[in-house]
Every structure is written in C-alpha cells, then in structure tokens.
Amino acid sequence: MSSYTTFQRSFETFLQEHPFHFEPRSLYEPIDYIMGMGGKRLRPVLALWGCQLFRDDYEKALPVAMAIEVFHNFSLLHDDIMDEAPLRRGKPTVHSLYGINTGILSGDAMLIYAYDFLRQIEEPSAISALLEAFNRVAIEVCEGQQYDIDFENRQDVSIPEYLRMIELKTAALIGGSLEMGAIAAGAAPGAAGSLAAFGRNIGLAFQLQDDNLDTFGDPAKVGKKTGGDIARNKKTFLILKAMELAGPETRGQLEKLMTTVPEDEAGKIEAVTAILNSLNIKTFAEEAMEGFLQRAFEHLAAVPAPGNRKEGLRQLALGLMQRQA
Amino acid sequence: MSSYTTFQRSFETFLQEHPFHFEPRSLYEPIDYIMGMGGKRLRPVLALWGCQLFRDDYEKALPVAMAIEVFHNFSLLHDDIMDEAPLRRGKPTVHSLYGINTGILSGDAMLIYAYDFLRQIEEPSAISALLEAFNRVAIEVCEGQQYDIDFENRQDVSIPEYLRMIELKTAALIGGSLEMGAIAAGAAPGAAGSLAAFGRNIGLAFQLQDDNLDTFGDPAKVGKKTGGDIARNKKTFLILKAMELAGPETRGQLEKLMTTVPEDEAGKIEAVTAILNSLNIKTFAEEAMEGFLQRAFEHLAAVPAPGNRKEGLRQLALGLMQRQA
Secondary structure (H helix, E strand, C coil), X not given: CCHHHHHHHHHHHHHHHCCCCCCCHHHHHHHHHHHCCCCCCHHHHHHHHXXXXXXXCHXXXXXXXXXXXXXXXXXXXXXXXXXXXXXXXXXXXXXXXXXXXXXXXXHHHHHXXXXXXXXXXXXXXXXXXXXXXXXXXXXXXXXXXXXXXXXXXXCXXXXXHHHHHHHHHHHHXXXXXXXXXXXXXXXXXXXXXXXXXXXXXXXXXXXHHHHHHHHHCCHHHHCCCCCHHXXXXXXXXXXXXXXXXXXXXXXXXXXXXXXXXXXXHHHXXXXXXXXXXXXXHHHHHHHHHHHHHHHHHHXXXXXXXXXXXXXXXXXXXXXXXXXXX | CCHHHHHHHHHHHHHHHCCCCCCCHHHHHHXXXXXXXXXXXXXXXXXXXXXXXXXXXXXXXXXXHHHHHHHHHHHHHHHHHHHCCCEECCEECHHHHHCXXXXXXXXXXXXXXXXXXXXXXXXXXXXXXXXXXXXXXXXXXXXXXXXXXXXXXXXXXXHHHHHHHHHHHHHHHHHHHHHHHHHHCCCCHHHHHHHHHHHHHHHHHHHHHHHXXXXXXXXXXXXXXXXXXXXXXXXXXXXXXXXXXXXXXXXXXXXXXXXXXXXCHHHHHHHHHHHHHHCCHHHHHHHHHHHHHHHHHHHHHCCCCCHHHHHHHHHXXXXXXXXXX
C-alpha cells in the first residue's frame, strides 16, 4: 500500500469516528454532508506525511489533519456561497441544498470546530506553535479569496499580484498542512519552515498546472470541459502572460474577448485559445511551473529528515504534476 | 471613576492600539468599521472584571477581552446578513455597505483574528483552558442562532426550549466573558465555573428584560419604538407564556395575530399587548427574571474572591436590570 493510501485511509477512519452528530441537526447535517463528499484528502494526507517525516507514530497528527480538512471544507462552503456555485464534485453545494443562512452558520461552526480539533493535540507545548501557524495560514486563505474577488473588477492585475493571490488562496494551506504536521511531530521551527516552503511552491506549481489544464487539457483525461476559465473571464496566469507579450492589436482583441460574455461561448474559447497558442503561452506556464517545482525541491533538500521519507514526498509532488496532463 | 468606566477605557485604548490596518483594505476596512461602531463593550468589560476579581493587574486579560469583542462583532456581522438587517446602532450594517460576500469573508477573518488575540495571552498554560472555554461558548452561540432560525418556522416552541435558545445565543457569551477573564487570571476551574454560571444567569435575566422592554418599555427611556418583537411575530417568553396561560379562544386569537403581518401594525401590537396585559404576563416575566437574578447571586457567592470586588459585579448586574425600565 502506498504512503498516500495509508495516510488517506487513516484519515478517513478518524473522520468516520468523529461525525458531527450534535444538535440542532439543521446546523450539523450540512457539515456531515460536506465532510462526507470525499475528495483526495490531499491536505490531511500532507499533514500526516509532514509528521511521519520526523517520527513513526504519524497518527498523533490526526487531530491536526482533521482541523485542516474541516477548515478547508469551511472555506469551500463559504466560497461556494460567494461564487453562487450550484455544484461541487458533481453534487449540490451546501447553500443550494440548505439555504444561504444555514450555509453561512454551518461554515462558522466548522471554523470553530477546526480549532477544537487543533486543541486535541497531546503536547500542550505544541498548541501555541500550531495556533500560530494555523491562524497565519487561515488569514492568508481569507486574504487570497478577497484578492480573487477584487481582481474580478480590475483590468490591471500584474503577474506578481496574481501569483501572490494564488499563493495566499491555495498554496499557503498546502504548505501549512505539511508544516503543522511537522509541528505536531515536535520538529524544530526551521525544519517545519523548510517543509512549509516546499509545500507552498508545490501549491503554486499545482495551481499553475490547474490553469494550464483548464485551457489546454484533454477533456477526456481532465474529466471536465476545457475553457471554463476563459468563458468566465478569469484572468489566470495564461491570460496575464498573453497580455504582457501581445502586441497592441492582439492585446486589444484579447482584452475585448475577456471582458464580454458572448452567446457564442465556444467561439470565444476558440479565439482566446488561438491567441494563447500564437504566443506560445503554454510553454511559459510550464516554465513557471518548473521554476516553482525546482524551488520546492531545494526547500525539501534542506529539511532535516531521512532521505527515503523525503523521496516519497518528492514522488508525490511529481505525481500531482503529471495528473491528467 | 467607576470600575465599569475604568475597564471600558482600558479596553478602548487597547482596541485603538490594535487597528486592522492590513491589506487588502477591502477585507479589513469592514472590520475596522464594525469594531469602531462603539457600544457598551459589555463583554470585554466583563472579561477584565473577571480577571480583576482574582488579581490587580487586570490588563493581562486585555487580549482575551479583545478576542471576545471581535468574536461578538463577528457574530453580529453574520447575523445581520442572515436577518437582512439594514441598520445596527443606527448605522448601515457591514453587508449593506460593502456587500454580502465581503460581509461573509470579513466575518470569517474576524473569527480567525479572535483566536489570534487569544493566543497572545502570556501564560502558555492558560491557552489550553482558554481555547476550551472559547470554543465551547462560540459553538453555543452558533447553535443558539440556529435554534432561533429554526423556531421561526415552528409553532410548538416550549418555554424551556426558548430559554435554552437565549441561553446559547446570548447568555453563554456573557458567562464566558467572565469565565475567560478568570482563566486569564489563573483562577481555579471551580472558581471560573461559578463565575460563568453567575454570568449565564445574568444573561438570561438580561434577555428576558429585553423581551419585556420591547413590549412594555417606555419608548422615551428605551430609545426605540415598542412592539417590534410583536410586529415581527417573534415568539418571545411573553408570547409563549401567554399561549400557555390563555384559554382556547384567546389562544386562537393570539396565534392568529402572531402569524400574520397586517397593514395595521399598530392595531396588531395593541391587540397582542392587550392580551398579554389581560393575562398579567409582565409579572410572570419579571418573576422569571427575578429567579435568574437570584440564582446568579447564589453562584457569585460561591466565587472565592474578595467580597468588595464581587459587590461591584453585583451592583453592575442590578444596574443592568434597572436600565430603561
């Protein structure tokens, strides 16, 4: 059994042993619903992995893994309300099933429960460091979401600003999951910090690959239609890079295309993709991804943990990058 | 200068020294706005008071007081979204000024910052106990809010259910404020628990008095129109007690009145108030308040702190009860 599968099963067992079977059901049923939706459980797996780098009994990080997964699902729940998203993982979102008010309140309760799982960590000495890391990352996720909202109404977003936004919104929690697992293991601040930097750069590469796949992926392999970001006028790395490289005329075309919602969605996606191809944008995105991966592995090399355990994490990162490509 | 004023000023100074001057402003400006709205600062004052019962340097509880006030304002912010309230303390609510999405997200950030203030408490040994108390109370507030929402669509709410709802939604945090102040002072669990029970009963009495004033208060003294609860069909203690005591005919009238929103609001308020008066409901509410006050003082008597310091708290409770009556 792979390490990923081992950690994932261990987490799923913990999750099943901790259902939100409290009253009133109207508050807790939506929490059981979203926590039971499944998914890869990437963040809790990383938390357990971050612990296991430093000690065998990785199970001691299970409450931390749970805190992180509850927090992640809280942020998905509230984001779905803000995005008015009807579906997540092919199922109705919480607010479309239970209403917006319950969605807000159940999300609030989840955030509090995340802290309550954090509190269950055995060493009292670790709680302070865990709280510091958790708060820092949680705030970053909120700030990233706010930048994402703000960028929708701005036409002058720069690539560094975009990268900072996805770092806050997505990559910080990937890094934080590994970091908090390491803290739960009793790792030194420097070691936990290097691991966090590894995860943060992996998260950035991961998000750039998401951007790439959304436009250039094979729908059969990615499992969803391509062009969604273009249709919704999302200013991803691809669009921002194209804006930077294009001549005035092409740039004007792209700006016009990316501010309208035409009836002919397929035609718009085709036109934008053609511009991206003419500027060789896919290669630029891949180079940027490579850069983040490189930096990630440099940080991993600095983590004072057994080489064979770190190798597993390196393989995981490479595997994540090869998914659906 | 009274103790209340001393604690309030001390808190206001701390608040001014900790503005939310972070980026992006679109996330933090709404937080500065709601935190600057003022109010009596009852909960942070109680936290400082709970600390000062056991030691002179009550300032050590300032981060706890701040955590509680930030949490309280977070819950007001999200409640206002759920209630679609346009105004709070005579000013536009956050979501009506900045939009619902920012309201949700700024509230989320506030909840995280509340934990970050909690973390700033000096003794690491106190953090675990503070987290336990804070999480317990914060979850109770969410549960109380959910019961309040659920009760809107139920016609069979009992008085014990109503009292439990207001205990969770309002009284738990009043008790928790005193309790967490005591924990920050290093008080023993039993002492902090008795103080929490005092506050919880005061909170219950306080809410029943709110119910009473909303219907029977002198508008000139209360500072707002009376009858708001009746107009909005709120099933407060007064209505539930009347339902319990009324004969079938009056009960039928009351049920009908309290499920409709007629054009003649003033006529409806008058009719319901007449029924309440005919059943002597005000006296029943006052007796219930008296009962909670009595129990509160019994718990206060059990708190192992100097009598003169406890006397200040007793006077505060009596003062709160006499407001606007």
